[in-house]
Amino acid sequence: MNEIIKPENLVYQKPSIMNDTPMHYCPGCSHGTVHKLIAEVIEEMNMTERTIGVGPVGCGVFIYNYLDVDFHEASHGRAPAVATGIKRLLPEKLVFTYQGDGDLAAIGTAETIHACNRGENIAIIFINNGIYGMTGGQMSPTTLEGMKTSTSPNGRDVALNGYPLNITKLVNDLEGTCYVTRQSVHTAAAVRKAKKAIRKAFENSMIPGKGTSFVEIVSTCASGWKMTPVKANKWMEENMFPAYPLGDLKNVE
Amino acid sequence: MNEEIKLLKGNEAIAQAAIRCGADGYFGYPITPQSEIMETLMEMRPWETTGMVVLQAESEVAAINMVYGAAGCGKKAITSSSSPGISLKTEGISYIAGAELPCVIVNVMRGGPGLGTIQPSQADYFQAVKGGGHGDYKLIVLAPNSVQEMADHTALGFELAFKYRNPVMILSDGVIGQMMEKVQLPPQKPRRTEEEIIAQCPWATLGKPATRKRNLITSLELDPAEQERNNERFQEKYKVIQENEVRCETYLCDDAEYLIVAFGSSARISQKAVEDARKEGIKVGLLRPITLFPFPVKELRKLADRVKGILVVEMNAGQMIEDVKLATECRVKTEHFGRMGGIVPSPEEILNELKKLTV
Amino acid sequence: MAKIKGTITVNTERCKGCEVCITACPTNVLGMTKEVNKKGYHYAYMLNEDDCIGCASCGLVCPDGCITVYKTKI
Numbered sequence: 171m172n173e174i175i176k177p178e179n180l181v182y183q184k185p186s187i188m189n190d191t192p193m194h195y196c197p198g199c200s201h202g203t204v205h206k207l208i209a210e211v212i213e214e215m216n217m218t219e220r221t222i223g224v225g226p227v228g229c230g231v232f233i234y235n236y237l238d239v240d241f242h243e244a245s246h247g248r249a250p251a252v253a254t255g256i257k258r259l260l261p262e263k264l265v266f267t268y269q270g271d272g273d274l275a276a277i278g279t280a281e282t283i284h285a286c287n288r289g290e291n292i293a294i295i296f297i298n299n300g301i302y303g304m305t306g307g308q309m310s311p312t313t314l315e316g317m318k319t320s321t322s323p324n325g326r327d328v329a330l331n332g333y334p335l336n337i338t339k340l341v342n343d344l345e346g347t348c349y350v351t352r353q354s355v356h357t358a359a360a361v362r363k364a365k366k367a368i369r370k371a372f373e374n375s376m377i378p379g380k381g382t383s384f385v386e387i388v389s390t391c392a393s394g395w396k397m398t399p400v401k402a403n404k405w406m407e408e409n410m411f412p413a414y415p416l417g418d419l420k421n422v423e
Numbered sequence: 424m425n426e427e428i429k430l431l432k433g434n435e436a437i438a439q440a441a442i443r444c445g446a447d448g449y450f451g452y453p454i455t456p457q458s459e460i461m462e463t464l465m466e467m468r469p470w471e472t473t474g475m476v477v478l479q480a481e482s483e484v485a486a487i488n489m490v491y492g493a494a495g496c497g498k499k500a501i502t503s504s505s506s507p508g509i510s511l512k513t514e515g516i517s518y519i520a521g522a523e524l525p526c527v528i529v530n531v532m533r534g535g536p537g538l539g540t541i542q543p544s545q546a547d548y549f550q551a552v553k554g555g556g557h558g559d560y561k562l563i564v565l566a567p568n569s570v571q572e573m574a575d576h577t578a579l580g581f582e583l584a585f586k587y588r589n590p591v592m593i594l595s596d597g598v599i600g601q602m603m604e605k606v607q608l609p610p611q612k613p614r615r616t617e618e619e620i621i622a623q624c625p626w627a628t629l630g631k632p633a634t635r636k637r638n639l640i641t642s643l644e645l646d647p648a649e650q651e652r653n654n655e656r657f658q659e660k661y662k663v664i665q666e667n668e669v670r671c672e673t674y675l676c677d678d679a680e681y682l683i684v685a686f687g688s689s690a691r692i693s694q695k696a697v698e699d700a701r702k703e704g705i706k707v708g709l710l711r712p713i714t715l716f717p718f719p720v721k722e723l724r725k726l727a728d729r730v731k732g733i734l735v736v737e738m739n740a741g742q743m744i745e746d747v748k749l750a751t752e753c754r755v756k757t758e759h760f761g762r763m764g765g766i767v768p769s770p771e772e773i774l775n776e777l778k779k780l781t782v
Numbered sequence: 783m784a785k786i787k788g789t790i791t792v793n794t795e796r797c798k799g800c801e802v803c804i805t806a807c808p809t810n811v812l813g814m815t816k817e818v819n820k821k822g823y824h825y826a827y828m829l830n831e832d833d834c835i836g837c838a839s840c841g842l843v844c845p846d847g848c849i850t851v852y853k854t855k856i
Binding site: 218219220221222224231234238239240241242243244245248251252253254255256258259260263280281283284 | 447448450476478480481482484485486488489490491492493494495496498500514515518522628629630631632633636637638639640641642643
């Protein structure tokens with residue numbers, strides 16, 4: 171077996187921009203996979219020296235410890251505004267935000283809508299797992315009806331907490347967005363598609379005036395959903411995908 | 424453009440001075456009485472001349488976070504608002520202070536609390552000087568009292584912000600923002616190139632070259648020992664600022680038996696009251712703090728030892744008076760006079776209050 | 783036609799035993815060890831190493847980038 175393990179036979183490995191710091195994410199969490207894809211895309215675009223990432227508050231907050239590119243840690247929900255400030259003054263840099271559903275679709279809704287409406291030349295990577303993971307599994311705007319969380323212990327009650335917020339559909343209606351898509355990273359095929367989407371978003375962001383690229387990654391939260399990672403992927407397919415259907419909503423060439 | 428004289432509103436002077444001192448980005452939001460700052464910038468279109476970006480945000484919260492982003496790249500970023508808008512920005516300001524980023528934040532104060540009024544006030548003194556947001560942090564606070572100082576403090580604000588990697592607040596008010604006066608603008612300074620920024624701000628996030636580790640703009644530190652070290656570093660910086668950056672002005676204090684302490688527009692009105700009082704034989708002088716942080720403690724203490732009473736004049740319920748008492752350790756009778764709600768006091772009112780003190 | 787042969791290496795200390803790679807493998811090569819790593823996680827290993835075709839599905843889905851994949855023709 172060992173004779174196969176030779177550099178010329180290498181097919182796949184962790185991208186170098188993703189350093190060796192152990193990630194704090196729970197076993198099976200989609201965050202790690204998406205971090206990996208972002209690192210692969212930056213590396214393949216040869217943009218390491220021109221990338222500035224903007225991290226959220228939430229589970230993804232420590233992204234800057236795992237990806238070796240310059241980073242800003244934004245306050246909760248404000249990443250799109252921080253990214254606007256950066257990109258407007260450094261238009262030739264690759265600027266992206268990395269946010270969860272609590273960050274982007276609750277406290278940061280206005281920043282999300284208006285950055286997209288201005289067509290900021292940034293890529294927004296949106297991890298939607300329908301829960302506030304970092305703070306211990308509370309309900310978020312994208313929590314599904316009937317979905318149990320620590321603040322909807324008997325399942326989200328629409329009469330009490332309103333409907334799951336389909337933020338991606340909202341930003342899709344904004345003329346400022348040029349590419350709006352929903353992806354996932356729970357199977358090899360899905361990972362390949364998600365990587366293409368992230369690559370498309372990052373490339374769009376380097377074309378002046380092209381507009382904002384918005385990539386939602388429908389994701390799991392095994393701990394918050396209280397399931398094994400494999401079951402969480404299954405549950406996501408059966409419950410999250412119907413509410414947040416995968417595929418491109420908009421792809422302006 | 425040389426240093427020619429112009430007749431401008433205080434707000435307009437800030438906008439023009441920002442362009443002149445090579446600001447890279449302004450991010451604002453409309454709110455009376457300071458909207459002219461953004462209006463002037465949009466009128467002058469500096470993006471066509473110096474390349475300065477001017478952007479109207481969707482809220483003061485978004486605007487301060489755009490400043491945070493730009494400042495983290497070592498750029499000269501400035502924003503402005505008025506009292507309620509500054510309250511919205513305070514979380515962002517605390518982040519900027521915690522991440523040790525340079526920027527200029529202008530507050531053209533209006534009467535509070537709540538929606539309050541659009542008339543002038545100085546009731547945000549505590550908010551500006553004692554931090555305003557969460558955590559132990561300080562802003563360098565400059566208090567202009569003329570249109571000329573609105574321009575000068577914009578340039579000075581950036582200089583101090585980058586010198587100390589700290590946010591600087593220009594604490595003005597509706598009077599100074601809206602009044603017109605002659606102003607000499609500084610000569611146009613070119614905006615810095617990326618190389619100059621890298622040299623001046625090695626911490627800036629301009630994209631990680633292979634030659635260094637990645638830069639990170641953050642105020643997050645979960646390790647308490649590490650976060651204490653961060654806080655000790657901040658406090659050390661504030662001590663250095665206190666020792667080196669105090670600016671104040673005295674008027675007729677040499678033989679003064681009484682002292683008025685006032686900043687901003689209250690100082691201008693008090694100056695007239697001082698002159699009127701002198702005519703009536705009352706030996707009174709004026710101390711005008713120009714930096715509210717760092718507060719002129721030594722200067723005040725020296726004067727306090729020689730006067731029989733201090734009148735603190737400020738358009739609020741009495742805020743700076745606390746710092747005056749702290750500085751003088753209450754060794755001399757100190758009273759407050761201030762109108763609120765947006766009413767600007769007259770020199771006569773101040774003179775009458777002074778007389779009560781001299782009884 | 784030459785036979786494709788693949789193999790993988792696993793960063794056993796970085797693996798968190800999430801088992802997502804097991805389901806992703808089209809030829810059921812992977813399993814979880816009995817032993818645990820320093821963090822107490824069982825970690826992935828090649829249960830049926832002969833069946834590995836080096837398709838890298840496991841590497842792609844691994845949230846922590848623990849799997850390196852090799853492939854050759856024999």
